[in-house]
Each structure stands twice: as structure tokens, then as C-alpha cells.
Amino acid sequence: MRNNNNQRSPKPQTFELHPHSIKYLNSGHVWVTKDRFTELFPQELCLIGGGKEKDSPKWIFINDPHHPQVKARRWSQFSNSKMKQANFWHVFEERLAAAFKFRMVQQLQEERENFYLCFGEADEVPGLFIQKLGEVILIQSYCNYWKYFEKIVFNIVKRVAQHKYPMEPLQYYFQSRNKNQKIQLDYFNYKNEIEYKAPQKEFTLKEFDLTYHCNLGRSYDFGIYTDMSYIRKKVGELISKESSVLNLYSYTGAFSLYALKQGAGEVHSVDLSENYLDTLEKNIAINELKKETHTSHQKDVLRAVDEFQKQQKKFDFIICDPPSASSDGKKVTSALKNYSDLLPKLAKLSAPDGHIAIFLNTHTVNWNKFEKTIMPIAEKCKLTKMRRFNLGEDCKSLKGFHEGDYLKGILFKIK
Ligand SMILES: C[S@@+](CC[C@H](N)C(=O)[O-])C[C@H]1O[C@@H](n2cnc3c(N)ncnc32)[C@H](O)[C@@H]1O
Incomplete structure (x- = not known):
């Protein structure tokens, strides 16, 4: 019987990568996405080597055959010893x-x-x-x-x-x-x-002196978006006493709670989901915030916005944080496309000197495309860009990997 110590490790599986993948990896990107080269990758969850040439791999990757798009993720520079479990x-x-x-x-x-x-x-x-x-x-x-x-x-x-x-x-x-x-x-x-x-x-859970009800297990969204914490604090600092606040796509109302805590005079939250709005109201009660100051609107955002416009309502602060794609019950529209309709309407709902914070939450649109699409619309509506909102503090970003920088926000002020 052979002694285990004498057994040779199996030869690492190595692969040639698409020239595009090589270019991205060299500039700091860390994914290998599906292409004709990844079709040769093994059908098992394992480490593989990859590079310009099959026989002299540059990097080690975590192979993920079942992922629909991201077929491998960079782990480190290649060496035989780093391939060992x-x-x-x-x-x-x-x-x-x-x-x-x-x-x-x-x-x-x-x-x-x-x-x-x-x-x-x-x-x-x-x-x-x-x-x-x-x-x-x-x-x-x-x-x-x-x-x-x-x-x-x-x-x-x-x-x-x-x-x-x-x-x-x-x-x-x-x-x-x-x-x-x-x-x-x-x-x-x-x-x-x-x-x-x-x-x-x-x-x-406590965040900035506010308590949130959370529930793990139903989905990845358990009641509060931790990646928004840093932005919540930055937005919260801009909401002053007496402000009227409109929170669109409110989810469980983290921004609404923050506004109520700041003493906002009137807060409106709009979301399609009854469940999320129930949690929001539970959160208002847990925190003993003034519930008379808050109104939940369970409806499509575009409908709610049209209704506010008919009522000639004005808001000092509008927050708009849509999912990357949203449906009004009939058709699905991407958040970025939606802004061409929505942003001019928000500008009309804005009080003199009012602020509008808009967000886009997807890795498929980078900052450049986001701003190129939004800025011409904003200029037409006489909105001045005040600042960007990025992921911050605990949510690190990686140079060259724009997918990791998925959350983008712009703060506007009405001219
Ligand atoms: C990204 S989450 C918002 C997160 C929230 N701003 C926060 O920081 O906690 C998107 C929310 O939009 C809601 N939603 C999706 N489509 C909608 C629509 N057409 N009208 C109103 N709400 C919608 C979803 O139910 C979900 O709660």
C-alpha cells in the first residue's frame, strides 16, 4: 500500500481564458463571466487555474459551474501550493x-x-x-x-x-x-x-438609536439594508425639523424612521408591499415615534406621485430608492429608464430649496452611464447636483471592479 505522504497531489486543472477576461483581470476585475472559454471549465465546485495560456496560469479561481453568469471568481495569483485545500x-x-x-x-x-x-x-x-x-x-x-x-x-x-x-x-x-x-x-x-x-x-436591531424589526429566512432582505446605513446617516443629517419628507419605494421605512426621529413635520412612505409597510408601522410603534406625522401609501410609486401632483403637494426632501427593475403590476421597467419619467415629476413635487436623493441599485450600470443618463434630465428640470452617495465605511470597494460599487445615489437641489 502506498504511503499517503508519497501520494502526489492531482495536477491542478488549468484553462485558457478569453482575451477580454484577461484584459479585465489585469485591470483589477475579479470575475470570469460566461463565454465560449468557460464552457470547458469543470462541472464541479473546485479551484482552477487560468490565464492567457493553459499551461502557465496566472491566477487561481473559484469555479462555479452552476452560476448562470459568473463562472469563476479570482482567488489569488497562481501557485501549486495555493491550490491545495x-x-x-x-x-x-x-x-x-x-x-x-x-x-x-x-x-x-x-x-x-x-x-x-x-x-x-x-x-x-x-x-x-x-x-x-x-x-x-x-x-x-x-x-x-x-x-x-x-x-x-x-x-x-x-x-x-x-x-x-x-x-x-x-x-x-x-x-x-x-x-x-x-x-x-x-x-x-x-x-x-x-x-x-x-x-x-x-x-x-439598533441603528443610529432606532430599533428595527427583522426577520431572517423569508428572503435575503430581512428588514433593513445594512449597505444603506452609511447613506442613511448622510441623508438623515440633511433632514431638518419641520421638513416634509416623501420616501418612495420605502421598503420597511428606514429613511422614514430616520426622518421622524429628526422631527420631520410630515413623512409619507410609498411601497407596493403591504407586508413591508406593516413592518414600517411596527417600527414606528417600537420606536415610539409620532405616528400622526406619518402616512403609508400602499401603491405603485408612479400612481402615488401623480396623485400628489394633483393635490399640489410639495416636499422638502424626496428619497427615491427603486429596485433595479420594478413592475406596476403590468409591465416591468428598469429603474434607470424609469427616471426619465419620474425625475421631472419629482422636481415638480419639490418645495423651493427642496432636496431630491435618487438611487440606483444594480451592478449592471456603472457611474458613468448613470450620470450620463440622469444629468440631462436633471438639467432640464433645473436640478443642481449637490453630491454623490456611495457605499461607505464597512462596505468596501475594489478598484477596477465596478460591479462591487453597485449602489449609486445623487443628491439634487432645486435651483
Ligand atoms: C430597494 S428596496 C428600497 C429600500 C429602502 N429605500 C431602504 O433603504 O430600506 C425597493 C422597494 O420597492 C418596492 N417596490 C417595487 N416596485 C414598486 C412600485 N412599482 N411601486 C412602489 N414600490 C415598489 C419593493 O416592495 C421594495 O420594498
């Missing part, structure tokens, strides 16, 4: 430790219980996002490799988190989509066993 997990742990430390140094915990501990590609852990939500550690996977090695991921995340937060009784959840795109929520119990399909978990 033990080394891979060692580097994974080091990267997590650095990512967690980055947030500790920022002392985000002083003003909010929700923040990212790891922000995927920007923390060199592609497709894996980890949020600290009070005592909940939520691991969200967008790359099937992490789900495949879920137990190892759980163990390492737990080890790093316990080291950084030794006094906290943390609970570990793993959220991913299965082959049918259904959300699965797993729980890592105190015996370090995975409980597949954990029951929904309800809890509350």
Missing part, C-alpha cells in the same frame, strides 16, 4: 480576520448593531458577505462553492468571530439560494452541527 482555507481564515479587524478599527459598533464584517470581492472573499446583526452573524453566499463547503465556512467564521467578539453569545446563520433559486437558511448550533432549513428568526 489546506492552504486555501488557511488564507480564507487570514482574509476573514483582516476583514473583521477592519470593521473593529472603524468602531462602527458604537452607533449601529448592523454592519458588514466581510464584503465579498472587496475583502478578497469573492461572493461571500457576512453581516453582524447584533448577536446574529449572517453569512450570505452568492457563490455556490461556499455553500458546498458550508461546514468549513461555519467553523472558520465562528473561530474568527469568537476571537474578535469573545464576550458575545453569537448565533450563526448561512443564507444561500438553492438550484431552484429558493432561499435556504441554515443554522450552526452550539454543538457545531448544521441545522439545515432553520426556522425563520425574528429579532430587533
Whole structure:
């Protein structure tokens, strides 16, 4: 029988990449998207090497055959030793430790219980996002490799988190989509066993002195968008006492709550979802905010905006944060296209000296395209650009990887 130590590791699987992929990778991009070259990639979740020539790979990638578009994500420069599983997990742990430390140094915990501990590609852990939500550690996977090695991921995340937060009784959840795109929520119990399909978990969370009701398990959106926290603070600072505020596509009302906390005289929230608006009202009650000052409108935004216009309403601050594509129940329109209709209407609803903050939440449109589309519309409506809103603080970005910079916002003031 052969001694294990003498066994040779299997030869790494290496592939030639499309010249376009090479060009992007050389300029800091980290994905290899579907093309005729990726058709040769293996059908298993594994590490592969890739580069201009098959036999002299430049990078190591995490292969993800089941992902519809992103077929591989860059892990590191290529070397035979880095391809070994033990080394891979060692580097994974080091990267997590650095990512967690980055947030500790920022002392985000002083003003909010929700923040990212790891922000995927920007923390060199592609497709894996980890949020600290009070005592909940939520691991969200967008790359099937992490789900495949879920137990190892759980163990390492737990080890790093316990080291950084030794006094906290943390609970570990793993959220991913299965082959049918259904959300699965797993729980890592105190015996370090995975409980597949954990029951929904309800809890509350504090952000900037406001409490939010959260529910894990229904979807990736559990009640508050942590990637918007930094922007919420920046927008909140601009809302003054007595302002009238219109929050479009309000979701569970994080911006509305912030406006109420600032003492806004009148706040309107518009969303299609009754469930989200119910949570919003629950949040107003939990925070003992003035509910007489707030009105929920469960309807399509375009309809609500037309109605406000007929009533000749004016708002000091309008927030518009649509999903990347939205439906009025009949047809689906992309958020960017929608702005050509919507922005002029918002300008008409704006009070003299009023502000409008618009957002676009998709990695498929970069800043250049966003501004090129929006600015001519804004100029026609006499809106002056005051500033950009970007992901910030805990949500790192990576130069050359514009997909990671998916959240874009512009603040306008009416001339
Ligand atoms: C990206 S979320 C908004 C997040 C929110 N601004 C925040 O920071 O918490 C988009 C919301 O738009 C709502 N929505 C989608 N299409 C809509 C429509 N046509 N009219 C009104 N709301 C819509 C969804 O129900 C969802 O709550």
C-alpha cells in the first residue's frame, strides 16, 4: 500500500481564458463571466487555474459551474501550493480576520448593531458577505462553492468571530439560494452541527438609536439594508425639523424612521408591499415615534406621485430608492429608464430649496452611464447636483471592479 505522504497531489486543472477576461483581470476585475472559454471549465465546485495560456496560469479561481453568469471568481495569483485545500482555507481564515479587524478599527459598533464584517470581492472573499446583526452573524453566499463547503465556512467564521467578539453569545446563520433559486437558511448550533432549513428568526436591531424589526429566512432582505446605513446617516443629517419628507419605494421605512426621529413635520412612505409597510408601522410603534406625522401609501410609486401632483403637494426632501427593475403590476421597467419619467415629476413635487436623493441599485450600470443618463434630465428640470452617495465605511470597494460599487445615489437641489 502506498504511503499517503508519497501520494502526489492531482495536477491542478488549468484553462485558457478569453482575451477580454484577461484584459479585465489585469485591470483589477475579479470575475470570469460566461463565454465560449468557460464552457470547458469543470462541472464541479473546485479551484482552477487560468490565464492567457493553459499551461502557465496566472491566477487561481473559484469555479462555479452552476452560476448562470459568473463562472469563476479570482482567488489569488497562481501557485501549486495555493491550490491545495489546506492552504486555501488557511488564507480564507487570514482574509476573514483582516476583514473583521477592519470593521473593529472603524468602531462602527458604537452607533449601529448592523454592519458588514466581510464584503465579498472587496475583502478578497469573492461572493461571500457576512453581516453582524447584533448577536446574529449572517453569512450570505452568492457563490455556490461556499455553500458546498458550508461546514468549513461555519467553523472558520465562528473561530474568527469568537476571537474578535469573545464576550458575545453569537448565533450563526448561512443564507444561500438553492438550484431552484429558493432561499435556504441554515443554522450552526452550539454543538457545531448544521441545522439545515432553520426556522425563520425574528429579532430587533439598533441603528443610529432606532430599533428595527427583522426577520431572517423569508428572503435575503430581512428588514433593513445594512449597505444603506452609511447613506442613511448622510441623508438623515440633511433632514431638518419641520421638513416634509416623501420616501418612495420605502421598503420597511428606514429613511422614514430616520426622518421622524429628526422631527420631520410630515413623512409619507410609498411601497407596493403591504407586508413591508406593516413592518414600517411596527417600527414606528417600537420606536415610539409620532405616528400622526406619518402616512403609508400602499401603491405603485408612479400612481402615488401623480396623485400628489394633483393635490399640489410639495416636499422638502424626496428619497427615491427603486429596485433595479420594478413592475406596476403590468409591465416591468428598469429603474434607470424609469427616471426619465419620474425625475421631472419629482422636481415638480419639490418645495423651493427642496432636496431630491435618487438611487440606483444594480451592478449592471456603472457611474458613468448613470450620470450620463440622469444629468440631462436633471438639467432640464433645473436640478443642481449637490453630491454623490456611495457605499461607505464597512462596505468596501475594489478598484477596477465596478460591479462591487453597485449602489449609486445623487443628491439634487432645486435651483
Ligand atoms: C430597494 S428596496 C428600497 C429600500 C429602502 N429605500 C431602504 O433603504 O430600506 C425597493 C422597494 O420597492 C418596492 N417596490 C417595487 N416596485 C414598486 C412600485 N412599482 N411601486 C412602489 N414600490 C415598489 C419593493 O416592495 C421594495 O420594498
